[in-house]
Amino acid sequence: YAVDGGGIMGLARTLARHNGYADRITGIKQWSSWAQLPELVDIAISDQIGLFCFETGILEFMADVRQRLLKPGGRIIPREIQMWVAPVEVPDAFAKVEFWNSPRAGFDFRPASDIAHNTGYPLKIEASQLLGSPACGHSFDMHTAVDGPFSLQAGLPVERAGVLHGIGGWFHAQLSASVTMTNSPLAPDRINRRNV
Numbered sequence: 001y002a003v004d005g006g007g008i009m010g011l012a013r014t015l016a017r018h019n020g021y022a023d024r025i026t027g028i029k030q031w032s033s034w035a036q037l038p039e040l041v042d043i044a045i046s047d048q049i050g051l052f053c054f055e056t057g058i059l060e061f062m063a064d065v066r067q068r069l070l071k072p073g074g075r076i077i078p079r080e081i082q083m084w085v086a087p088v089e090v091p092d093a094f095a096k097v098e099f100w101n102s103p104r105a106g107f108d109f110r111p112a113s114d115i116a117h118n119t120g121y122p123l124k125i126e127a128s129q130l131l132g133s134p135a136c137g138h139s140f141d142m143h144t145a146v147d148g149p150f151s152l153q154a155g156l157p158v159e160r161a162g163v164l165h166g167i168g169g170w171f172h173a174q175l176s177a178s179v180t181m182t183n184s185p186l187a188p189d190r191i192n193r194r195n196v
Helices: 008-018 058-068 091-101 110-117
Strands: 041-045 070-077 080-088 135-141 166-174 180-182
Touching: 041 058, 058 070, 091 110, 091 166
Parallel strands: 041 070
Antiparallel strands: 080 135, 080 166, 166 180
16 A cells, blocks of 8 residues: 555556555555555555654554554564764855844844754754764664654754754654665665765
């Protein structure tokens, strides 16, 4: 069962048909949290990881899938997602934050600065922009993770001279015992997905 509430479902059905899988893949155009399947599934696969793991709803969706749609003992892919962080020097991104500290059109926008400084910004971080080694701040076992508050904790020593503009973040997903997927700036085979 391929489940998605967006317009991509039409393309998924066309691709399944075009490649001879129409008799094996049933497309359901509905969000997984609303979908009803005629049977429980052996494996649930999701790519709702986003830029930094949790922001696209994977924790919520997979908790629901485990409860309603997955057979007891069923598998989830990815089985684990780690949130990695590192100190970064990113002057272009920081300029967008500092924008709010200067008058614009005769108005003072400094009160917006607090929000700007505490917001995640999508960007592509390069290895050369890291000021120190990354650390895993949190790891989710997708067979037990719940949608709720969690804490991220990591020691991030700065190891080279530069200006600390923020903390960069990315994910590392364990798809199987030997297959991973990451948007890490240090991975030579990183997927083309921005960081935060």
